[in-house]
């Protein structure tokens with residue numbers, strides 16, 4: 001009988017480098033297993049994000065055996081072993097103390113028993129270990145839960161969420177990524193302890209929330225709402241769920257509509273965050289007219305102010321915050337709503353920017369998909385027109401910004417334009433001409449125009 005009662009029939013393909021690390025540790029008298037997410041994902045036929053290894057060797061012992069290692073979290077037992085420029089986290093079997101604000105528990109105790117290490121892990125599907133000698137070590141019936149598509153805590157759910165409240169959000173995140181249901185008892189504990197997510201750092205919340213919203217089943221965000229999770233980590237989403245839209249364009253409340261829009265943009269971080277917040281200000285600007293119809297005037301502009309505040313609170317990077325905010329501000333622009341006019345589209349590309357216009361179009365399309373049929377019919381032809389014009393602009397390098405003018409600030413100075421802000425003004429006036437008549441964007445034609453403009457400055 002094997003030490004951990006592993007299932008030797010179970011075969012998993014592990015990468016050569018992982019096998020090498022396990023072999024080296026075993027050949028030196030230690031135990032070592034691939035563990036956690038990589039085992040789960042391989043069984044599910046998903047590509048693992050990374051391969052983690054758990055071992056009976058102490059960190060110093062691991063370091064002695066490999067040429068290149070990094071002290072990633074040595075006080076928690078983790079050493080990164082570098083093999084062919086790829087890092088593998090090798091962590092000593094451990095029993096965790098209380099978790100604090102960060103990714104690691106306050107104190108850890110090393111142990112020589114794999115099962116003790118598996119016990120500290122959050123869910124049964126994440127608490128399996130594998131190596132070729134022992135087979136699959138599955139002390140908490142993770143395989144059964146994988147087969148039944150269930151997220152279940154290892155041990156007592158309330159106790160486990162009490163140790164680290166982030167696990168509450170992780171449960172929903174895994175359920176969204178894998179399309180699994182959450183076990184009943186685990187769900188009860190989630191509902192009870194959701195308020196304790198308040199103690200978790202924004203960085204940890206953001207990581208899990210981002211994985212949730214870029215996942216296939218991001219509609220589980222509604223599960224998070226129903227369980228009282230978003231109330232703590234994203235109360236703005238609760239406001240959206242509670243904001244009805246009595247207009248002919250909509251058939252969902254703002255929150256449900258938001259989910260539809262998110263589902264219809266690509267699974268890309270920027271697009272999903274942008275879609276999540278595109279209507280975030282609707283609850284704030286909602287009005288009701290004499291006919292009982294709702295209006296949300298100014299919600300895009302207001303949203304472009306509110307969304308960055310939320311994203312900063314979630315400690316998101318500045319580039320994403322800035323781009324998302326620009327997209328939110330323009331998401332309701334309809335440059336062809338008053339007729340099909342190429343100049344209006346050039347002006348729209350100028351205003352929104354060539355760098356993000358494709359993102360804007362993607363968002364507008366997804367926004368249509370989240371509306372009632374009435375809303376879709378009304379603007380769809382116009383949307384197609386805008387797309388075609390945009391393609392034309394891109395294919396033919398049509399100028400929509402001062403940077404793309406055939407003459408530069410330097411040319412203007414050579415023509416006698418005074419230095420300083422007048423150069424900018426002259427370029428703006430030239431762009432104005434070119435937006436009206438793109439064929440004027442040649443050096444010769446713009447020189448003629450520039451001379452006139454400089455005289456009038």
Ligand code: ATP
Pocket residue numbers: 035036037038048049050052120121122123126127164166167211
């Ligand atoms: P992903 O594919 O997103 O990386 P993962 O399951 O590998 O998913 P990680 O956050 O990388 O998740 O964690 C690796 C493993 O460590 C998990 O599978 C789980 O066994 C354990 N683990 C991670 N975070 C926690 C936690 N907060 N509480 C308990 N165990 C955890």
Ligand code: MG
Pocket residue numbers: 037038049050
């Ligand atoms: Mg992982």
